[in-house]
Amino acid sequence: MPDSPSLRVLVADDEPLAAERLQVLLSRTKGATLVGTASDGESAVSMAKALEPDALLLDIAMPGLDGIDVARSLASQRPTPAVIFVTAFDQFAVAAFEVAAVDYLMKPVEPDRLQRALDRARDYVDHHRAPSTQAAAPSEWIDEFWASDLSGLVRIAARDVDRVSAERDYMRLHVGRRSWLIHHSMTALEEGLDPSLFVRLHRSAIVRKDFIIGFSRNPSGRWIARLGDGTEQPVGRLYSDRVRAIAGR
CATH class of the missing domain: 2.40.50.1020 (LytTr DNA-binding domain)
Structure with a gap:
């Protein structure tokens, strides 16, 4: 079976050092390719529409449009990119849940944790972009929760x-x-x-x-x-x- 194509990732973070760290981590991560870096929310939206990345590594606290606003702006884009929030704060977990983020990483991001998040993004992309004769209607029911624990935040499947x-x-x-x-x-x-x-x-x-x-x-x-x-x-x-x-x- 041929290998899956590399996951195309756009990074959006207004902190140069944080953005650079994510770029370095991505270069060392299997199955992911950096396609661009944005330093604010408006640029992130424009670049996402132009480049059509598979996934976004998206800071939340940015000037102008914040990460939540960016995710909402891209929700109607087809195909919709997988959103992975990367932040130093845990109080945005509920808002992240509301915009259907696939993961929520706390800074500083560890390599193995980034790999797990990208694996989830890959699952999202494979599921939402798989060819079908009829598009599946989105579920009207809650299918997951975000909750705080000692390590940061944890995703809990409703089932x-x-x-x-x-x-x-x-x-x-x-x-x-x-x-x-x-x-x-x-x-x-x-x-x-x-x-x-x-x-x-x-x-x-x-x-x-x-x-x-x-x-x-x-x-x-x-x-x-x-x-x-x-x-x-x-x-x-x-x-x-x-x-x-x-x-x-």
């Missing part, structure tokens, strides 16, 4: 989330033995998560359907969901109809 619990103004995503806090409302998550995969059982809890292994009633007659990790989730009175729907009754 991997076992359950979601509310903690004041935050939601906690539970994935196996780990969990992450994100800044969302329970209502927004209920509306955004695929209802064929997730169900809201309480005003403060959403559970992945296949993580539910059974239901029982407590002494007062209220339903209790038994979950795959051995825990139990009380079902709110307003959500008892969900039990009957899941159980087919």
Whole structure:
């Protein structure tokens, strides 16, 4: 099988040293070729439209158009480049999620972390540019989250989330033995998560359907969901109809 063509990458960063570091890292990265460097948001948009790169390594905090603005400007471009944000700040994770970035790198970027991000960009390009007789409609449901952890930011696939619990103004995503806090409302998550995969059982809890292994009633007659990790989730009175729907009754 022939090798895939090199991923054509445009770098946009207003800090000369940061841009130079990314250029050096790209020169040492397998399967990637630098096609241009922009020093501000306006230039990044113009160069992306002219050069049609496969991917952008895009700083967020830039004068004029910032990286988020650039990503939004290019969202309608066809083919749409994969966007990898590169920043010294983690507070833009939610905004990055909203513009469907494929990855979010914290400065200083490490070579292996850049390689993983470019691999994700390659997957994005292969998926979105594969020939087909009919273009697939974009999903209307949330398919991923960005959350902070000790190493910076982590991408969490929605399908991997076992359950979601509310903690004041935050939601906690539970994935196996780990969990992450994100800044969302329970209502927004209920509306955004695929209802064929997730169900809201309480005003403060959403559970992945296949993580539910059974239901029982407590002494007062209220339903209790038994979950795959051995825990139990009380079902709110307003959500008892969900039990009957899941159980087919």
